[in-house]
Amino acid sequence: MADYPIDKLGGRTPVEAARTPFLDFLAQNGQLGLVRTIPGGFPAGSDVANLTLLGYSPREYYSGRAPLEAASIGIHLNESDWAFRCNFITATEDTLEDFCAGHIKTDEAAIFIKLLNEKLGNDIIQFYTGKSYRHVMVYKGTQKMDARCFPPHDIMGQSIQKHLPKGNGSEILIDLMERSRVYLSNHDINNVRIDLEENPANMIWLWGQGHRPKMPTFKERFHLTGAVITAVDLIKGIACYLGWDIIQVPGATGYLDTNYANKGEYAVKALETHDIVLVHVEAPDEAGHEGNVHEKVLAIEQIDSKIIGPLLEARNRFHELRILVLPDHYTPIVKQTHTPESVPFVAYGTGIEKGIGLPYSETNAQASGLHIKEGHRLIEHLVSGVFR
Incomplete structure (x- = not known):
């Protein structure tokens, strides 16, 4: 969902133009920063970025995109x-x-x-x-x-x-x-x-x-159970190698017409039986590839109201809850493809200190001064609750 300022939006990015009260609440009460998900020398792809986000350095574990999808x-x-x-x-x-x-x-x-x-x-x-x-x-x-x-x-x-x-x-x-x-x-x-x-x-x-990658399961590495909600085979394939459960959600399409509300509902339910749940939404990326500003803004608003909102509302049901929200990479409207710059993230929840107190945006994340350059370490910060 990360992007560049767009003239059609009055010089704002789609994130800045979208109505995102829940995402802004997370940013204003949690840690806002940047994380580098594409290490130098690697293509700006969802395979590299999502391995990074889940704690697996592509330099050590990446062997190509297709083997992940094959799984x-x-x-x-x-x-x-x-x-x-x-x-x-x-x-x-x-x-x-x-x-x-x-x-x-x-x-x-x-x-x-x-x-x-x-x-x-x-x-x-x-x-x-x-x-x-x-x-x-x-x-x-x-x-x-x-x-x-x-x-x-x-x-x-x-x-x-x-x-x-x-x-x-x-x-x-x-x-x-x-x-x-x-x-x-x-x-x-x-x-x-x-x-x-x-x-x-x-x-x-x-x-x-x-070729088929060789990687330890998430439980072997972090002693935590996990599940994924996605309609995209690449993400499901990574989950297979991690040993995570794949939760089938009615209406999840991997496109602009995906059922956001079901993803939010199933995510809350999955947290009852798993330590970590990854909710992956492809729609902002597809809108970026199509150069469709309106659909990108709409997708971000849907994520905010139908996924982040319900997770926030359910936080009292859990003894401890931390929420991490971020794009895996940029897909700027003007370029209609992926680019490798660091992406804005927000982390909120139990034990996470309040940061600069600004709403979620690319510019505010840059201004925070918090930049995690080794992106595969981000998950360790989430697990520990310490972002310094």
Whole structure:
């Protein structure tokens, strides 16, 4: 949800423009600061950022995005397997028009995944259905597959040819991507999507590859139990490796239409049986990628009223309660992709001293003077209640 000042909002950021009484209460009565979630040399991705936020230094534990997503949909990876994120995209001649193919529905995508396995799959290449436009391809061959691959959300409106994979295994990846276009372009589902003025899923985009990570569970590291509420496979995959429970919430979509109220309600309930609950909301990120200022402000307001509010109201039900709120990374409206600067966080609750007493915003977090540069230490501050 972090962003830059926007002219359309009178020089304010979406956070500053949004009505967030509960978030401001946390900031005015807790600790406001900055935390670096993207270590130097790493891409500004949700995989790196969320590992950091949960106390796992990417320098030690990061092995790629796709293996995390693979875990969430039950894919067992052998040590030598390569997992790739497989996006359905909309391609127009040489231009990557839409990194999510109009947020294609999962049931439509599942038909395409089945088709790809029939046409492109074999003993060493298999495709697996995830959700919406987010899927997984696993390569079990002997070729080293550490080609440089570009996240599709970083190259919207740009040349496909200039951003095809480069390096080890790139020939295999390019062949799969280009052949997918042949099979998908004239499929009946895409013809209907075009008739309905929806973006077709006429090509796959392979990226985010890696091997199965080796990491201790959260309980082994911190002696605490955890659960996650999210509709995004990446976050579910991290939870699998952490040994956390994944709580299914009706209406959670990973998009702008997610059910915020259910997420808040289920979060309160989950705290009755778990030490830590992570509530992940993708909507502000999606709005940032779409360059949609209105939807980003609305998403932030919904998070405040329907998730943070109910958690604050329920604080007397628990002997001790601490709340940490922050974005995993910036997704500025003007750039429509992720950027790596430190993000504003607020921590409030039992044992946490009051800080500078200002409302939550990027500028006020900067002014606080509290900057946690080793982001994987943030969770230790939350557990201890000490932010100095």
